[in-house]
Amino acid sequence: MSYKVAFISLGCAKNQVNCEQMMATVQAAGHTVSAEPAGADVAVVNTCGFLSSACEEAIDNILQMAELKKAGKLKKILVTGCMAQRYQQDVLKELPEVDGVLGTGSYGDIAAAIAEVMDKGLRPCHIGNIHTANQSGERVLSTPAWYAYLRIAEGCDNHCAYCVIPSLRGKYRSRPMDELLEEARGLARQGVQELIVIAQDITRYGTDLTGKHQLAQLLRELCRMDFHWIRLHYLYPDEITDELIDVIAEEPKIAKYIDLPIQHCNDAILKAMNRRDTKAELLALLKKLREKIPGLVLRTSIIAGLPLEDDAAFEELCAFLRETKIERAGVFPFSPEEGTKAAQMEHVSAEEARRRAELLVDVQSDVIDGYNESVLGSVREVLCEGFDPQAQMYYGRSYAESPDIDGRIWFTAPEAQPGMFVPVRLTGTMDGELTGERE
Template identity: 80%
Template sequence: MSYNVSFISLGCAKNQVNCEQMMALCAEAGYSIQAQPEGCDVVVVNTCGFLASACEEAIENILEMAELKKAGQVKKILVTGCMTQRYKEDIFHELPEVDGLLGTGSYGDIATAIAEVMEKGEKPCHLGNIHTANQSGERILSTPPWYAYLRIAEGCDNHCAYCVIPSLRGKYRSRPMNELLDEAAELASAGVKELIVIAQDITRYGTDLNGEHQLAKLLKELCKLDFHWIRLHYLYPTDTTDELIDVIASEPKIVKYLDIPIQHCNDTILKAMNRRDTKADLLALLKKLREKVPGLVLRTSLIAGLPYEDDAAFEELCDFLREVRIERAGVFPFSPEDGTKAALMEHVDMEEAQRRAELAVDVQSDIIDAYNDSILGEEREVLCEGYDSQAQMFYGRSYAESPDIDGRIWFTADSEITPGSFVNVRLTGTMDGETTGELV
């Protein structure tokens, strides 16, 4: 039987890759993929379950689909992903509108689950082994045609005290290099110009296969393929080796933009959170990166209100930001997540954590504004992503902006520019934390 299936993917890019694999499995089974949920047989909500706020967003999406189901516009609702893995017992109980579940170890069962729910009237619940689930497989890309993600590993072995990822995604498993190079070659031949290398921690790549860090070797091979840009997401400070830094510095295709989540800088907090670095380590690494990689733009994630963060430790974090001047930072209030060690430790209340996060964002805003002012007059290579008729401007990204995370560059041009093409833009101004310019 052929069914119309629609997908909603929430959360991170790693989750998006799972969704792309599920779409390919459905197409292979003869099902039709449709963009809008209205009028489809099955809607699949692929959830994030990393934080309580992500679970709330997932529940809102499920309830929206339940309304469509009630109105007869959707027949069945399947829920997949991290929230399913985390709260499997509760979902059927709390959300009776849901017709079936797939955990993070069972993405490969999507076509079977659709048949079970449509043909047999069953309520499938597939919860495979999260430590051994297959990571490879065909994908139907859901990104614009000019960029795509390459997920090089699954799971995480870092076990930070505040994080549930290891319990949702399993132990760290690198994908074989030959498999990754084949997949990357296919993406390049499909016209992908920007390859974004992702994993929960890309710096650990290969260490579970033979004990050696192999990211540098993988990147050298990827640079031989026909990509214009290669972007790296989530480098763990401790595993950022000198060999890796040299490859990043010397390979022109690797964009000089690194996402290194540090979470905090206070030594007591870092130790309590089971991070393997100290403030001195972080300062030394950032200094080395700045020296070796000219023009480097750094992004990080920070958590305000972590256990052991008193006023002095928070002030230390703000001073650290002012000193190291990381160009891009996502600041989040501490969320005590069920099942984590940090949730059992003493910490400030949510309101105070939120207040501190907002103060850190203010510090960061000044840094971003100063950075934007410092690059005015420069020419930047920009990947054009579209035209906004309201603003009457084109928009795109340079090496310094990652998709869906950072801002855009807005620019004027006399002629039509095709989305997905690279152009040179002279930066002339700023607007709400983003830069503006004109085609050179």
């Protein structure tokens, strides 16, 4: 039997790639991917389970699907991804509307699960080996035509004290380089202009295969392909080599934009969280990166209220952000996640963590305002992504903005098309985002 299957993907880009692979698997099995869950036979909710707030979002989406099912507009609900891996029995027990569960080691079972729920009336629970699950496979791209993700590894061996990812995604596994290059060639043939290289940690790429860092070599090969930009996500500070810095600096296709998760700067907190950096090392690395890569834009993630963070450590973190002027920062209150070491450590209340996060956002707003002011008058190459009829302006991104997590650049032009690169002179700001006009 052939069925209409709708997909809802939550969480990170790595999860989105899993969803794209499931869509391809479903199509190969003879089913149709439906754009909307209403009217579909099966809705697949691909969940994030990194934080309790992500689990809450997943449950909200599942309950929305349950309403469609109750109204007769949907037949079955399958839950996949990290929350399914983390809480499979709870999902099946507490959410009777759910018809089946697939963990992160069982994405490849999606067609079998559809057959089980639709043809056999079963309630499957597929929880495969997260350390050996296949990472490759065809994809149905769900991003706009001009950009796509290339996931080069799965899992994580960092075991930060606050993080559940290793228990959900398994040990670090690099994909073979020839396989990645073949996939990248296919994306280039499809007209992808911006290739975003992702993993939990791309810095360690290849070390599990040969004992040597291979990211620099991979990037040089990717730069030979017909991409306009190559963007890097999640470079861990302790594994950034001089060779990698040189490649980023020398290759014009590599966006001078680095996503560098730091989380904190206080030495005692970093050690307690099982991070392998010190404040002095972080400052030295940031200095080296800025010196060797002109125009570099940095993104990081910061957690307020981590265990051991007293008032002095928090003030130290505020001062660190003011000093380093990291252009992009996602700020999050500490979430004591079940099963992590950090959850067992003494920490401030959730309310205090949120208050500190809000204060950090204020600090970061000043940094962003200063950065925006510093680039006014310059001309940026902007990838147009659409037109807003209310604002009567086009919008897009330069090398300094990654999709979904950073802001946009708004600009006027006689004409522009999504997917087109446009030279824009930056002339002002609007709600913290840059504005300009076509040069």
